[in-house]
Amino acid sequence: FFWVPSLTPNAERVVEKPDAVVRCPMSGKPLRLKKLIPVHFTPISDEKDALRKKSGERYVCPLLRRPISNHTECVVLRPSGKVVAAACIKAVLSKDMTDPFAGKKISKKDIIPLRREGTGYAAGGPVEAKSKLAPTMIA
Helix, strand or coil: CCCCHHHCCCCCCCCCCCCCCCECCCCCCECCHHHCCCCECEECCCCCCHHHHHCCCCEECCCCCCEECCCCCEEEECCCCEEEEHHHHHHHHHHHCECCCCCCECCHHHEEECCCCCCCCCCCCCCCCCCCCCCCCCC
8 A cells, every 4th residue: 555645655855965176077087277288179271171161070180180970089189189080199299299279298198089989870980890709500
């Protein structure tokens, strides 16, 4: 008879006090305003990139001039805040490890990877293939 209000057990309502500190979703450490950096995307604006703009791309890598989309692995350079394609790190920046926009030396700690989200298509994210062989009967 749990549906009769007079016979239901009483449960104490426990509400936890919210945390007064804003925390990083990845590490759980408190965020400080002075530790945050502005992120600058390079919009498509040249005549060279006009064809890409028609195809729906909005931003390009400022070093390689390749379009940036949900499929592109990107990183942020901490000194300048510029978003570049991860391919630039291997092709351009790994030799002298200087930020081409700020002119400062960078380390691996200054290269912040951006997380890619889904595109709405089934094959939009990282591909993971699993195969499992099972016995079959052929008649």
